Amino acid sequence: MLAVNGVSRAFDGAPALAPTSLNVAAGEFVSLVGPSGCGKSTLFNVISGLLEPDAGSVRIAGRDVTGRPGSVGYMLQKDLLAPWRTVLGNIVLGAALTRGVTAADRAAAAELAERHGLGGFLDHYPHALSGGMRQRVALMRTLATGRDVLLLDEPFGALDAQTRLGMHRWLQEVRAASGSTVLFVTHDVDEAVFLSDRVLVMGPRPGAIVDELAIDLPRPRTLEMATSEAAVAAKRRILSLLHAEATT
Numbered sequence: 354m355l356a357v358n359g360v361s362r363a364f365d366g367a368p369a370l371a372p373t374s375l376n377v378a379a380g381e382f383v384s385l386v387g388p389s390g391c392g393k394s395t396l397f398n399v400i401s402g403l404l405e406p407d408a409g410s411v412r413i414a415g416r417d418v419t420g421r422p423g424s425v426g427y428m429l430q431k432d433l434l435a436p437w438r439t440v441l442g443n444i445v446l447g448a449a450l451t452r453g454v455t456a457a458d459r460a461a462a463a464e465l466a467e468r469h470g471l472g473g474f475l476d477h478y479p480h481a482l483s484g485g486m487r488q489r490v491a492l493m494r495t496l497a498t499g500r501d502v503l504l505l506d507e508p509f510g511a512l513d514a515q516t517r518l519g520m521h522r523w524l525q526e527v528r529a530a531s532g533s534t535v536l537f538v539t540h541d542v543d544e545a546v547f548l549s550d551r552v553l554v555m556g557p558r559p560g561a562i563v564d565e566l567a568i569d570l571p572r573p574r575t576l577e578m579a580t581s582e583a584a585v586a587a588k589r590r591i592l593s594l595l596h597a598e599a600t601t
C-alpha cells in the first residue's frame with residue numbers, strides 16, 4: 354500500500370533523514386520509534402507530500418506521489434483543533450480548506466463521531482472537551498479525509514497514562530472499523546508494542562531504519578496481552594536496539 358524508497362532530506366546542508374526505505378501492507382499498523390530529532394516527523398512530511406525529499410520516492414497503491422500532497426490522512430505532531438470551530442466543524446476542516454464542505458461531508462462526519470463515542474459533542478467547542486476527547490476529534494478529522502493510509506505523529510504524546518490506555522482501545526476499534534493502513538510515531542515503546550503489527554527502529558540524526566520487529570500478538574489486543582511474555586520480550590528487544598543506537 355505504501356512504499357518508501359530511499360528518501361533522504363537535509364536542511365541547510367545538514368542531513369536530517371538518511372536514505373530510508375519502508376513498506377507498509379494494506380491494513381497493517383506499523384510504528385516508528387527513534388530518538389528525538391532522528392527525522393521521524395521529517396519522514397512523515399515527505400510521505401505526506403508536504404516536503405520534497407532530496408532523493409528517493411514515495412508510492413501509494415503503486416502511484417508515485419513524491420512531493421504531491423493529498424494522498425494520505427496526516428495527523429501532525431502538534432495537531433491543534435481550530436478553537437472557533439465546533440467538533441463537527443473541526444472534523445470536516447479538510448474539506449473546508451480544499452473544496453468546500455458538503456451536506457454529505459457533514460453527515461459522514463456526524464456518523465463517524467456518533468460511531469466512535471463523540472456523538473453528543475458535535476456542537477461543542479474544543480475548550481469544552483477533555484484532552485483525550487480533543488485527540489479523538491483530531492483523529493476523526495484525519496479519518497474524515499477518507500484516505501486509506503493514515504500517518505499519526507505522536508497522537509497521544511500529551512495525554513496521561515490512564516487516558517492513553519483508553520485511547521489505545523479506542524484507536525484499535527476505529528482502525529478495525531475503517532480498515533486503514535497506519536504508520537504511527539511514538540516515544541512510548543509499550544504503546545508501539547500494544548498497537549502494532551510491526552515496529553521500525555530508527556537511529557539518531559540523521560536517522561534511518563536500523564531494525565524492525567514483528568509483534569506476534571493476536572487481535573483485538575487486550576490489557577492482559579500488554580503484559581504477556583511476548584509483549585515484554587518485544588519491549589525489551591526494542592529498548593535494547595534503541596539503547597545500542599544511542600551508545601554507538
Ligand SMILES: Nc1ncnc2c1ncn2[C@@H]1O[C@H](COP(=O)(O)OP(=O)(O)OP(=O)(O)O)[C@@H](O)[C@H]1O
Pocket residue numbers: 364365369387388389390391392393394395396430558
Ligand atoms: N524545516 C526545518 N528546517 C530546519 N531543520 C529542520 C526542519 N525540520 C526539521 N529539522 C531538523 O531535522 C531534524 C529532524 O527533525 P524531526 O522533526 O524530523 O525529528 P523527530 O524525529 O520527529 O523528533 P521528535 O521525536 O522530537 O519529534 C532535527 O534536528 C530538526 O531540528
Ligand SMILES: [Mg+2]
Pocket residue numbers: 393394395430506
Ligand atoms: Mg517529530
